[in-house]
Amino acid sequence: MCADTPELNSESSVDYRDTVFLPETDFPMRGDLPKREPEWLARWEKLGIYNQLRAKQGRPSFVLHDGPPYANGHLHIGHALNKTIKDIINRSHQMMGHDARYVPGWDCHGLPIEWKIEEQYRAKGLDKDDVDTVAFRQECRKFAEGWIDIQREEFKRLGVYGNWEDPYLTMNYHAEAVIAEDFMKLLMNGSLYQGSKPVMWSPVEKTALAEAEVEYKDHTSHTIWVRFKPVAGLEGASVIIWTTTPWTIPQNRAVAYGPELAYGLYRVDAVEEKSTAAVDELLILGDAVAESVKAAAKIEGWTRVREVNPAEFEGVILKHPYHGAEGGNGEWDYDVPMLPGDHVTDDAGTGFVHTAPSHGEDDYVLGLKFKLPMTYNVTEDSSYRADLPLFGGQAVFDQNGKEGPANVSNIKQLAYAGALLAKGKVKHSYPHSWRSKAPVIFRNTPQWFAAIDVTLQDEMNEHGTTIRERALKSINELVAFTPVSGQNRLRSMIENRPDWVLSRQRAWGVPLTCFVKKGAKPTDADFLLKNPALNARITAAFEKDGADVWYVEGFKEKILEGIADPAEYTQIFDVLDVWFDSGSTHSFVLRDRADGSKDGIADVYLEGTDQHRGWFHSSLLQASATRGRAPYRNVVTHGFTLDEKGMKMSKSIGNTVAPQEVISEYGADILRLWVALSDYTMDQRIGPKIIKGTADSYRRLRNTLRYMLGALAGYTPAEAVTAAEMPELEQWVLHRLAELDVEVRREYRAFNFAGVFQSLFQFCTVDLSAYYFDIRKDALYCDAPDSLRRRAARTVMDLLFARLTTWLAPILPFTMEDVWLSRHKDDAASVHLEDFPETPAGWLQPDLATKWSQIREARRVVTGALELQRTAKVIGASLEAKPQVYVADTAVLAALNSVAFADLCITSGISLSGNAAPQGAFALNEVPGLSVVFAPAEGEKCQRCWQILPDVGSHKHAATCARCNEVLG
CATH class of the missing domain: 1.10.730.20 (Isoleucyl-tRNA Synthetase; Domain 1)
Known part of the structure; x- marks a missing residue:
């Protein structure tokens, strides 16, 4: 039977169209989704769908904990991908019998918002430092509130359901109280300490940055080869170092060598005209990189005098290049030891590493091992301290992220001192702040850390006694990963990560709620004021008035009353890394809310792959420190969104896709379907x-x-x-x-x-x-x-x-x-x-399915044979045929005989035979043992069902077959 209404036979005056039961529906062919979807959103809100679902009793809990987006701009396509994946998971688990509660949330503190307010200040010619801290924080809060309202509506437009009336915000008073409370757990369990070490520092934003706040982009740096002269030994030969940060030379405290590398003593025999090398001078270099140094220094010829065994470097003292410099005031008249370092390689450079413990991770580790002095020459805006001889006040980068004079000044001073062997420039991958887009530096500053390998003074030891042990056991035994590659990725990060830098020198965030004793050293037992009653007071104050109270004049005196003498303690005003904020959400959402999780652990955390070093990571560390294990049972990750050519989206390129534009043209369901059609574990193209x-x-x-x-x-x-x-x-x-x-x-x-x-x-x-x-x-x-x-x-x-x-x-x-x-x-x-x-389980019939798989394959052969006749215009429709089907397999033949095979093939008849097929019969290679010979249907066309049958016209109702005649009565 064709889908269309049968045409009226010109030879018959009877019209049977009204007797056919054609489909009837007012469901439109076109969805008109952009117009109609808002109507359904309004209907769902009126019905209170989300709350009705919560009223269903006795259902097992399922909680997908929302990783908080940042409240500072319109949604991009990555947000749409993320929230749609979460919504599909929540809705599906709800419909599989769970109570799938979903509390959306926002990350509200931190530098991005603070940076926006500072931009507004700069545009008005104002200085943030001249504004009352509480007033400044209130502006940041208001800014976040505005974007939360905007993003909430944009998320709802995607069809995402959840508790939108009562989301969680990291800036809510209760959240701030809990974040402070969890920080004070680190204070009490012994993991909190103040240290001085190099951290990635943004000169533009004047704050330390976490790894997750840094992106790597191409940058052109100065590169220099520098002579370090021995005080004695090494035949007077210069040890050559290479660096791309000339500004760190004033902070040099050692030169590292590789104990297992091959070195040589080289005598310069001939030089080019502009070379700064001198004929007959002796240089010590790693053999593997000697030729590259020779080219850089424009040395035409030299002689490798002999091999230098690394053992010869033991105990050697070098002079700093600025030793005895005019105007140096003796600043650099100290010994520079040669020290063995496992981090030294000879795949680039010179085989020696200039070591400034205040400005590099490897340098810092070597400095700790050999007790090298730390320097504090570089201030928060990347300028040298004002009283540093020769270079005082000069900046590495200015306030716009452009290069300052520090590098060039050092290069000139090295040349003046006769220490500069060669110079050049190199384009390489360099860390930048992803907010200001400006280059960062490694800078030694006093910061607050969570020690991840110290034995914690608590009783949550089921999964380990240190933060790292608990985190690794969680990864290995307590958490499932989708895709599974996420497990190795997160594990490797936890295995190799240093202590967590908790402090930021900013204003908009939860402060580090601690006090230090004046005059005490960080290593002293009484350096930090540890008092449970004080912690409870701080928590209660934040619960009542929010974290702003920390900055109100007189707070220290009030909060310490009866506990300690305020005059003896310094109040810390650094704020917590925002990753600690978001890492704490399990406490004030999963644990504390009625619609959280009964055991404080989420069934799922789901975010992009970058969150292995972000939210998954910080949540794992924070929870390992404060509750003894990971706050999640499943970690699900999705890829990034790329354009149709697989390129990263960029506004400057003009290849971005805004979710709002897709929704306005096609509707949210089309955007959701794009998500569903994709393997979200990989990068997505759109x-x-x-x-x-x-x-x-x-x-x-x-x-x-x-x-x-x-x-x-x-x-x-x-x-x-x-x-x-x-x-x-x-x-x-x-x-x-x-x-x-x-x-x-x-x-x-x-x-x-x-x-x-x-x-x-x-x-x-x-x-x-x-x-x-x-x-x-x-x-x-x-x-x-x-x-x-x-x-x-x-x-x-x-x-x-x-x-x-x-x-x-x-x-x-x-x-x-x-x-x-x-x-x-x-x-x-x-x-x-x-x-x-x-x-019902009884619906599953494997044997029947096997039989119908054979029938369906046989139908394919018949359909193929008829399509040839249709193409040749022998027939117009399959009902004009009564094919002959030859089946070699007796079991298949029996199966076809047991069903109305002609109906299945939509033919007016069919004949089945177990005989051998005649030559030229149609067959398909993939369906052996079955052939078809075309034959036309016999009889007349029924004007009601269009089948061609011999009995048409022999019944009460004109031009109908027996079946249709009976239906008509």
Whole structure:
């Protein structure tokens, strides 16, 4: 039966069109999603869908804890990807019988917001340091509040459901109190200490940066080769170092060598005209890099006098290049020892490493080992201290991130001192602040740290006694990772990370709520004031008035009253690294909220792959320190969004895709479908062509659902038949539903909804639209309403509807609501109040599925044979055929004889034979043992069902077949 209404036979005056049961539905072919989606959002809000779901009793908890986005701008496509993935996971677990609570949150403190307020100040010619700290913090708070309201509406427009009326904010008073309380746990358990070590420092923003706040970009640096002269020994030869940071030379305290490297003593024999090398001077270099130094120094010829054993460097003292410098005031008249260092390599440079413990991680470690002095020559804006001889006040980078005079001044001084062997420039990857986009430096500053290898003074030792031990055990034993590669990535970071730098020299954040004793050293036992009663007071004050009270004049005196003499203690005004804020969210969300997690542990943390060094990482460290283990059971990561060519999105390139633009043109469901069609564990590509392709897939799926709605017009439960009563074709569809039920639930639980959608899309377009619906059109349109075959088909359609709409609702919430309401006209109805229907185990029939797989393959051969005749214009429709089918396999032949194979092939008849096929019969290589010979259908065309049958015209109703005549009565 064709999908269209039968045409009126010109030879007959009878019109049977009104007797055919064609699909009827008001469900539109076009979704018109941009216009209609806001109506559903308003409806869901009116119905209180999220709160209705919370009222369902006795369901196991499922909590996906929201990694807080930053409240400082409109959403980008990465936000849309992230929140959609979370929403699909939450909705699917809710519909699988869980209580899937979702509390969205925002990260509100920190440098990005503070930087925006400072920009506003600079535009007005104001200085932040002249403004009252509390007033400044209030401006930061107001700025964050404004963007939270904007982002909340943008997230809701994506169809993301959650407790939007009561989200968590890291700047809420309770959150600030808990963050401070958790910080004070570090104070009490012995992991907090003040140290002086080099950290990545932004001269523009005047603060230390975490690794997650740094991005690496190409940068052109000065590069120099410098002579260090021995005080004695080494035959007077100069030891040559190489560095790309000339500004660190004033801080040099040692020269490191590799104990296992090969070195040589080289005598200069000839030089080019502009070389600063001198004939007959002796240089000591690593042999592997000697030729590169020779070229850089413009040395035409030299002689390798002899091998230098690294043992000869032991105990050698060098002079600083500025030793005895005019105007140096003796600043650099100290010994520079040669020290062995495992970090020294000979793949670049000179085989020796200039060591400034105040300005490099390896340098710092070597300095600790050999007790080298730390220097404090560089101030917070990257300028030398004003009283530093020769260079006082000169900056490495200025306030715009441009190069200051420090490098060039050092190069000139080295040349003046006769220490400069060569100079040049090199383009290399260099750390930059991802906010100001300016270069950063390594700078020695007093900072507060959490020691991750110290034995903690608490009783949470089930998973280890140090932060690192607890974190690694969590990774190895307590947490599952999707994809599994995330485990190795996070583990390697935890294994190799240094102590956590907690402090930032800023104003907008939670302060480090501690006091230090004046005159005491950080190593003294009484350096930090440790008092549980004081901690409780601070927590209570923050709970009542927020962290701003820390900055109110007189707070120290009030809070220390009766506990300690305020005059003896210094109040710390640094603020906590914002990663500690977000790392603490498990405490004030999962633990403290009624809609949190019963045990304070989330079922899922889900963010982008960059959060292995960000939120996953800080949450793991913070929770390991304060609760003894990871705050999550599953870590799920997604990739980044790229343009259609696989390039990183950039506003300057003009290849960004704004979610708001996609929604305004196509609708949020199309954006959500793009997410579902992608393997989110990899980087995602998006652009106009990809979105258009997604919209095409959506239309195909929508048409399938629309047909199903039309076929179900007027259906009532009274029509239903049991599975046992159904024809085998319907039982096969039920089998497929049973298979899909297992698969859909499994993949949703595994957070693999790309697998869910692909399976359902394939089922809808191939199994249903192109196969089952195509076959059953004749029965649905032309069988009597009370016929078993038609009732069975409609029963299956009803069962399909219940499952497809709910299975797809987490991915396409707007469209599935539209589909659902097309059948359920109740004002209180919503597909999102439903669960996935339970599927009877009896529907699963593997033997029947095997049989129907054979039948379907046989149908493919018949269809192929008829398509040749259609192409040759021998026939116009398959109902004009009555093919002859030759089947070699007796079991397959029996299977075909046991069903109405002609109906399955949509032909007016078919003949089956076990004889050998005649020569020239049509066959497919992939379906051996089955051949088809075309033959036209015999008889006349029924004007109601279009089948060509011998009995047409011999019944009461003119030009009808027996079946149609009986239906007409």
